Amino acid sequence: MRSPRVEENARKVSPEATASVRSATAAVTLARQNALPAYFKDVDRATAHAAAIKDYVLDNLGSLLEQLEGNCQANGIQVHWAQHAASANKIIGDICARSAPGGIVVKAKSMATEEIHLNHSLEAAGFEVVETDLGEYVVQIDHDRPSHIVAPIIHKNRREIAKSFEREGLGPYTEVPEELAMQARARLREKFQSAEIGISGVNFAVAESGRLVLLENEGNNRLSTTAPQVHIAVMGIEKVLPREGDLPLFLRLLAGSATGQKLGSYVHFISGPRRPDEIDGPRDVHLVLLDNGRTQVMAGKYKEILRCIRCGACQNVCPVYREASGHAYGHVYAGPIGAVLAPALEGVEKLGDLAKASTLCGACQEACPVQIPIPRMLLELRDDAYRAGVIHEGIPWGAFAFAASSSWRWRAGLKMLPVASTAPNPLKKGWTDSRAMPSRVGRSFRRWWNERS
Numbered sequence: 511m512r513s514p515r516v517e518e519n520a521r522k523v524s525p526e527a528t529a530s531v532r533s534a535t536a537a538v539t540l541a542r543q544n545a546l547p548a549y550f551k552d553v554d555r556a557t558a559h560a561a562a563i564k565d566y567v568l569d570n571l572g573s574l575l576e577q578l579e580g581n582c583q584a585n586g587i588q589v590h591w592a593q594h595a596a597s598a599n600k601i602i603g604d605i606c607a608r609s610a611p612g613g614i615v616v617k618a619k620s621m622a623t624e625e626i627h628l629n630h631s632l633e634a635a636g637f638e639v640v641e642t643d644l645g646e647y648v649v650q651i652d653h654d655r656p657s658h659i660v661a662p663i664i665h666k667n668r669r670e671i672a673k674s675f676e677r678e679g680l681g682p683y684t685e686v687p688e689e690l691a692m693q694a695r696a697r698l699r700e701k702f703q704s705a706e707i708g709i710s711g712v713n714f715a716v717a718e719s720g721r722l723v724l725l726e727n728e729g730n731n732r733l734s735t736t737a738p739q740v741h742i743a744v745m746g747i748e749k750v751l752p753r754e755g756d757l758p759l760f761l762r763l764l765a766g767s768a769t770g771q772k773l774g775s776y777v778h779f780i781s782g783p784r785r786p787d788e789i790d791g792p793r794d795v796h797l798v799l800l801d802n803g804r805t806q807v808m809a810g811k812y813k814e815i816l817r818c819i820r821c822g823a824c825q826n827v828c829p830v831y832r833e834a835s836g837h838a839y840g841h842v843y844a845g846p847i848g849a850v851l852a853p854a855l856e857g858v859e860k861l862g863d864l865a866k867a868s869t870l871c872g873a874c875q876e877a878c879p880v881q882i883p884i885p886r887m888l889l890e891l892r893d894d895a896y897r898a899g900v901i902h903e904g905i906p907w908g909a910f911a912f913a914a915s916s917s918w919r920w921r922a923g924l925k926m927l928p929v930a931s932t933a934p935n936p937l938k939k940g941w942t943d944s945r946a947m948p949s950r951v952g953r954s955f956r957r958w959w960n961e962r963s
Contacts, residue, residue: 515863515866515867516830516834516838516839516840516863516864516866516867517834517838517867519834519837519838519839519840520833520834520835520838522838523665523834523835523837523838526667526670527665527666527835527837528832528833528834528835530664530665530666530667531657531664531665531831531832531835531836532832532833534661534664535664535825535826535827535831535832536826536832538661538768538769538770538822538826539823539826539827539877540770541769541770541771542766542767542768542770542823542826542877544770545766545770545771545772546763546766546767546879548772549762549766549772550762556759556762556763557763557878557879557880557881558881559759560759560760560763560879560880560881561817561880561881561882563751563752563756563759563760564748564816564817564819564880565814565817566752567748567750567751567752568748568808568813568816568817570752571747571748571750571808574717574750574752575717575747575750575799577717577718578715578716578717578720578750579799580720581717581718581719581720582715582720582722582782582797583720584720585720585721585781585782586782586783586795587720587722587782587783587795587796587797588794588795588796588797589796589797589799590796590797590798590799591799591801592798592799592800592801592802593801593802594801594802594803595625595626595627595800595802598626598628598744598798598800598802599626599627599628599631599632601798602628602631602632602709602742602744602798603631603632603635605707605740605742605796606632606635606637606707606740606742607635609706609707609739609740609794610706610707610739610740611636612636612637613637613638613704613705613706613707614637614638614640614701614704614705614706614707615632615637615638615639615640615705615707615708615709616640616642616698616701616702616705616707616708616709616733616734616737616738617629617639617640617641617642617646617708617709617710617734618642618643618708618709618710618711618724618726618730618731618734618735619641619643619645619646619662619711619726619730619731620709620710620711620744621659621711621820621842621843622711622712622744622745622746622800623709623711623744624655624656624842625746625800625802625842625843626744626800626802628709628744629641629650640698640701640705642698642701642702642730642731642733642734643662643726643728643730644691644694644728644730645661645662645663646662647694647698648662648663648666648671648674649662649663651674651678652674655837655842656836656842657835657836657837657844658822658825658836658844658845659820659821659822659825659843659844659845659847660768660769660820660821660822661822664835664836665835665836665837668685668687668690669685671690672684672685672690675690675693675694680693680694680696680697681693681696698730702733702734702737702738703737705737705738706738706739706740707738707739707740707741707742708733708734708735708736708737708738708740708741708742708792709734709741709742709743709744710724710731710734710735710741710742710743710744711724711743711744711745712724712743712744712745712749712797713725713749713764713819713820714749714750714751714757714760714761715745715749715750715751715797716750716751716752716753716754716756716757717750717751717752717753718752718753718754719754719781720781720782721754721779721780721781722743722745722778722779722780722781722797723757723761723777723778723779723780724776724777724778724780725761725764725765725774725776725777725778726774726775726776726778727769727771727774727775727776728775728776729775729776731776731778732776732778735778735780735792736790736791736792738792739792739793739794740792740793740794740795740796741780741783741792741794741795741796742796742798743780743795743796743797743798744798744800745797745798745799745800746800746802746804747799747800747801747804747805748804748816748817748818760819761773761774761777763819763821763879763880764819764820764821764879766879767819767821767822767823767877767879768821768822768823780795782795783795802855803854803855803856804816804855807854807855810854811887811890812850812854812887812890812891814882814883814887815847815850815851815854815882815884815887817880817881817882818847818851818880818882819879819880821879822845823874823877823878823879824845824846824847824873824874824875824877824878824882824884825844825845825846825847826877827873827874827876827877828845828846828868828873828874829869829871829873830845830867830868830869831844831845831846834867836848838867839852839864839867840861841856841861841864845874846868846874846884846888847874847882847884848864849864849865849867849868849884849888849891850865850884850887850888850891852864853865853891853895854891858891858894858895858898858900859898859900862891862894862895862898862900862901863895863900863901864891865888865891865892865894865895865901866892866895866901868885868888870885870888870889871885872885921956924954924956
């Protein structure tokens with residue numbers, strides 16, 4: 511079954527949500543543009559170096575994952591391999607059942623767990639799952655879903671959040687951000703104190719040392735990974751880095767690209783469970799290495815999409831994403847990154863039409879801190895989707911080719927263009943629903959050229 515087109519979903523997005531997305535993405539884009547040149551003398555050189563490291567990772571992923579597994583186990587981290595979403599959910603569910611049957615699970619923000627729909631799986635097994643990232647918590651109590659990789663509620667404003675908190679009994683209605691944060695803090699502190707299990711994602715895992723690295727700005731990750739007796743980290747297999755020496759580059763690029771910061775407010779280095787002489791930290795640490803289609807992607811022509819470090823910069827600069835918001839894509843990965851990654855992971859037949867959700871302006875590639883050639887891959891995906899019958903072109907390109915292959919037909923068409931732009935045409939309807947037809951200004955190029963000759 512083919513996913514609804516982004517254009518169709520975008521029409522269902524409220525004007526308030528669109529305004530929120532436009533404002534937030536513009537602010538973060540400006541912050542990124544100011545931040546990266548302040549951190550790197552040569553931004554292009556830094557991003558090229560990061561891209562080369564990620565390509566090395568993808569070319570040597572098997573050996574690096576084996577090295578990571580060995581060093582994690584030496585550190586006391588239990589490593590599990592999950593081929594797909596179902597196996598990952600079963601592994602995590604079994605760990606939870608052994609550790610705290612029917613208990614409370616506190617969960618930090620993680621795109622990998624969103625990808626496998628972990629919350630639904632654990633709730634079906636009888637666990638109370640509580641999102642502890644403020645944005646993810648709002649998404650959860652509203653029975654919504656994230657619309658951005660970094661900012662899950664980029665589509666909401668403070669009035670909507672205030673109404674949700676009042677409805678859920680977190681406190682009286684207030685539009686003061688600090689008061690809303692304190693209301694959420696009071697509720698979540700209770701859950702942290704009661705939870706036996708904490709679940710997080712992983713930003714980077716270092717093969718050389720077996721360390722897991724997490725970045726955040728709120729502090730909830732710390733409580734999810736340290737306060738409970740059991741910590742389960744879920745990581746896409748492409749997140750591994752070869753050496754500790756690679757971390758400074760990627761930590762700077764991720765923070766600068768995602769939020770315009772020099773570094774995240776909190777950077778966690780997890781080297782295993784608490785030692786015998788330590789009083790804090792989890793008793794058990796588990797690492798779930800998630801494939802879920804990534805191995806198949808690496809074997810194909812969209813391999814470079816797995817360089818992604820989930821900074822969201824491509825979403826922030828994309829004119830289509832700004833207009834449609836993340837919900838229009840119908841997938842956990844939205845925007846330019848999602849338009850490639852979603853069909854690459856789940857199949858062109860299912861999600862290939864997402865490749866049309868782009869102007870091909872190239873802003874996504876320019877903003878990407880690991881230089882992913884997203885526009886090129888979108889063109890290739892469009893071709894794949896067209897051949898698979900997922901995309902049906904409404905424009906008669908055969909007629910265009912016929913006109914363009916003859917100089918006299920082309921000249922005649924140019925002379926007819928002013929009339930054609932005002933004449934009724936069913937092909938223009940989809941365009942003019944939300945745009946005005948452009949009108950020619952000044953002389954034609956041919957006339958201008960002839961006058962100069």
